Amino acid sequence: MKSLRLVLPLVLTLLSTAAFAQSEAQKSFDELKTLAGSWEGHVTTFPQAPEIEGKLMQVSLRVTSMGNALVHEMRAAGRPDDPITVLYLDGDRLLLTHYCDAGNRPRMVGKASPDGKTVEFDFLDLSGGTEHGHMDQAVFTAIDANHHIEDWTYMEPQGKTVRAHLDLQRTK
Helix, strand or coil, X not given: CHHHHHHHHHHHXXXXXHHCCCCHHHHHXXXXXXXXXXXXXXXXXXXXXXXXXXXXXXXXXXXXXXXXXEEEEEEECCCCCCCEEEEEEECCEEEEEEECCCCCEEEEEEEECCCCCEEEEEEEEEECXXXXXXXXXXXXXXXXXXXXXXXXXXECCCCCEEEEEEEEEECC
């Protein structure tokens, strides 16, 4: 009987560890890391933002920090800025920090769709001012190994939103 009391907690611990071995956040993060590489595609904005509408966007995704971070860099043809976004796990949450050309750093928390193909990041909080607006949402949708979609929502100071849709193809 004494050995049963010793073995039973061990078995229950092993079973619970196996059942929760990988959180939803970890699964989503691992899926996003498969997007590492170089991508390009044209941007579509709603409502139209003439300064970037139709421009060729180049996106680079790089796994760094021993696999603990995914760095996203975006460049638009003819624009001097290069906003950086870092995706990472914080406990059981998948977070995104966007280092914006508006001079602030919004953080967003991610949630995967039931099929695991889409991760939607919603606004959590912000460092820096909002006088120029801020990023409010980002959605990453994996189509296949060579195609993914990104939708970014920017909140203007007056509360209006501008959405940027990027249909990206892998270049390497």
